[in-house]
Amino acid sequence: MTSSSRDKQTARREDVAEVVAALDAPTDESDVFDRPTIAPPFDLEAFAKAKMGDRDDRAAPSEMPTRPPPDDPASGTYDRPGSPSAEAPPSAPSSVSSVAAGMTEDALLRRLGSLEWVPTLAVDQNELRALAVDHRAAFLLSQVDGVSTIEMILDISGMPRADGLRFVIGFLEQGIIRLY
Secondary structure, eight states, rough: OOOOHHHHHHHHHHHHHHHHHHHSSOOOOHHHSSOOOOOOOHHHHHHHHHHHHOSSSSGGGGGSSSSSSTTTTGOOOOOOOTTGSOOTTTOOOSOOOOOOGGGHHHHHHHHOOTTTTOEEEEEEEHHHHHHOOOHHHHHHHHHHSSOOOOHHHHHHHHOOHHHHHHHHHHHHHHHHHEOO
């Protein structure tokens, strides 16, 4: 190793040591939090109005509802007793079991046995493409990898657990998946 390459390595080590020391040095938090906010060099309200216009059809995030009303059938929530939970969604896709459509989540779990089953596809890719399933069923099927459990797939799906279970039971009854 030549002396110039040693000098470069030494200089790099010293630079790194300076950065580490600066990061480890105690900071005066008042310096960070007492700085004034710098206003943008333009009128922010005028900019927003120019971009949005005087439209009232767009609500601020704080004014938008975060959850649908409890008894709204369009909410997709079918797991509350006494509401549409006892039935499947009004337009249940063909991939939902007709038997499972009227079952509660507890009954669906009993029918399935365990959420620890690992589903695998029982059909080839061509048959899978030919299936008439809605987007939610297709997403569930896309998560079937032969490694993930039913519980993992339902967690990933983000849909109400009872709906996901109805799809899984429908897939089983149609011979689309197998459980191991």
